[in-house]
Amino acid sequence: MKIIKGIFALLTVIVVAWGGLMFWQGLKSKQTTANIGLENGSLKPCGDKPNCISSVNEAGSPFFFRPIESENIEVTWDNLNILLPELGFTIVKAEENYIHATATTAFFRFVDDMEFLLNEANNKIFVRSQSRVGYSDMGTNRKRMHHLVHELMNMGQGPAEGEKP
Template sequence: MTDRSLLPCGNKPNCVSTQDNRDAYNIEPFRLTERANLNLVEQAALRLPGAKLAEQQDHYLRIECTSKIMRFVDDLELRIEGNSLIVRSESRLGYSDFGVNRKRADQLRELLKADNLIQ
């Protein structure tokens, strides 16, 4: 799968991103603390429901999140650039995600805050 972390979302309401300026798709930036690194971000992200590591590169992670009942797979892409964590969460299938990806980004934000990885 291609790294899409820096791309804005498409036009279907099944994606959120820190890189998208449109209100329906935008999520607030994640500002990293000095102690944050990719391994600690990965540990936090893997505590999300249904999460498993799919790909890891130098400053990039792709986490696959599988829904419990219907087994839908969403891609959570994370990239560290300077003191920012770029976050993009998108459903692989379907038109609407009923807010699941925004909820996942909010859950990730809370996990990272609890671990003192973001401000």
Template structure:
């Protein structure tokens, strides 16, 4: 009986950490906070494991990154408003849906980024890896 209780508890915890797609922030607002679970990284966050550096980019690199994202099979762009892009990414193995938000700031030459998992308490490093993959796309 204890095994079943543990299983039910784990299922309840996983379902309690389910989220929906984030809303598009106002044009000058920061990307949304990550929340309490370690299943998100954001350049707007200052919380240890959730913090990630923004991506340095020129206007041309921003356009190239958007083109690259649009060509990816597992990425679906849900919003593209010039300097803001939101996409849903399906993970390769389990096909979980994760959300990525990118905002390009021409004045500072950086892309603010947020990548978050919709399901689960932990992302096992998937969101940080995704941001680093985006950063690598802009490397010469």
């Protein structure tokens, strides 16, 4: 019986410590300065941590996410500006061809950064999404971006017909 109580106590300590660590990481992500912004007129590529996706990484890279393409990219850009707040994202900075938004995870309140760069000449919107803290995001940024692109398609001006997000 003492062994069972000891195991239970140890598991309780582990769970509480893990929860505290996640809570601390959530607080830390709100205070951490994001590594965002344009570099030579382009979004920055992802580093080596699997907590980021980007359209500027090489196709075939685990970090690559296809740019949003549309035959009417201006309407898609306008829809993106409307859709982000509707989906619960906070637009931090909105310029003529650049958007920086943040997404906050539901449970631990981690803050992730999302960036969008409009390239009207090629009818594309380049994207980048990265977690501020932690090593891996377990696919959260990719899932979030797929959901966003899906919602843009539902608005009628998402990726060009036949394109997968």
